[in-house]
Amino acid sequence: EAQVTQNPRYLITVTGKKLTVTCSQNMNHEYMSWYRQDPGLGLRQIYYSMNVEVTDKGDVPEGYKVSRKEKRNFPLILESPSPNQTSLYFCASSPARAQPQHFGDGTRLSIL
Amino acid sequence: SQKIEQNSEALNIQEGKTATLTCNYTNYSPAYLQWYRQDPGRGPVFLLLIRENEKEKRKERLKVTFDTTLKQSLFHITASQPADSATYLCALDNNAGNMLTFGGGTRLMVKP
Numbered sequence: 726e727a728q729v730t731q732n733p734r735y736l737i738t739v740t741g742k743k744l745t746v747t748c749s750q751n752m753n754h755e756y757m758s759w760y761r762q763d764p765g766l767g768l769r770q771i772y773y774s775m776n777v778e779v780t781d782k783g784d785v786p787e788g789y790k791v792s793r794k795e796k797r798n799f800p801l802i803l804e805s806p807s808p809n810q811t812s813l814y815f816c817a818s819s820p821a822r823a824q825p826q827h828f829g830d831g832t833r834l835s836i837l
Numbered sequence: 838s839q840k841i842e843q844n845s846e847a848l849n850i851q852e853g854k855t856a857t858l859t860c861n862y863t864n865y866s867p868a869y870l871q872w873y874r875q876d877p878g879r880g881p882v883f884l885l886l887i888r889e890n891e892k893e894k895r896k897e898r899l900k901v902t903f904d905t906t907l908k909q910s911l912f913h914i915t916a917s918q919p920a921d922s923a924t925y926l927c928a929l930d931n932n933a934g935n936m937l938t939f940g941g942g943t944r945l946m947v948k949p
Contacts, residue, residue: 729880758937768881768926768939775935783936815880822935823873828880 727752728832729829731816737835738806744799748816757799758783758802758826759791761812762819774799775822806836839864841929841940849946856914858943860927863908866898866936867929870910871915875924884925885912916948 738744750757758773760782760783768784776794789808790802799818803810815835817826839908850856868892869888872882887894887910888905894901900913914921924942931938 743931749859758938767941770936770938772924773936784938817880823869823930825886826881826937828882830880831878 727781727827728814729818730749731829731832733832734830735833737837738836740807741805744803744806744834745823746803746814746816746834748799748801748814748829749797750799750818750827751797752818752826752827753796754818755796756822756824756826757793758814759789759799759801759815760817761785761810762815762831763812771801776829793799803834806834807832810834811836839938841865841927841938843925843927843940843943845941846945847946849948850917852947852949853907854917854923856917856945856947858912859944860910860912860940861908861930862940865908865929865931870901870916871928871937872899872901872912873928873939874925874939875928881926881939881945910917914945917945918946921945921949922947 732747745836759771769785772781772791815831819826840863855928871886875881877925885901887901898915902911926942928937928939
């Protein structure tokens with residue numbers, strides 16, 4: 726089954742404790758991206774990657790890092806999480822940059 | 838500044854009627870526009886993509902129009918059903934085509 730898998734689905738943690746949210750897709754897609762979704766602000770793109778070793782900032786990249794060492798994986802790293810990063814996060818992938826995106830089921834992060 | 842506007846108020850309609858959702862944008866010149874459906878706690882699911890040189894696109898009970906002069910897209914669901922109740926998001930590419938920006942979404946409630 727074609728899917729985008731995120732882990733963990735839920736996480737409560739504390740300020741400053743580094744965390745990684747993993748994202749993996751099994752569709753051999755070139756394009757992957759991370760979004761955060763907040764009430765009243767909608768979905769905002771954090772980072773995207775057009776291929777292996779090619780990443781770029783989206784609209785809200787501050788406080789986040791990503792890497793794309795393999796085509797299928799695109800982890801989101803919060804080096805020093807802060808409460809304003811409490812949000813619902815989605816990973817997505819598509820065959821190419823202009824194609825419809827397949828989304829994961831989301832990761833709900835709470836940073837205390 | 839760039840802006841994508843969807844009606845933030847919920848749209849309530851009776852089962853069997855046609856639902857019409859609006860997406861207006863400013864300071865974009867999108868090559869294409871996409872519509873997604875999002876259920877509570879789930880990731881968005883792609884529905885339709887329409888290109889700038891297409892006036893209308895249909896898929897089963899769904900129809901999308903794209904007016905680049907008015908800078909507007911309309912999304913129609915005919916013969917609506919309670920199962921169509923969800924939030925519907927429109928998304929535009931940026932001028933470089935490497936990022937997708939989402940509107941805030943419109944919540945549709947179809948009553949039996």
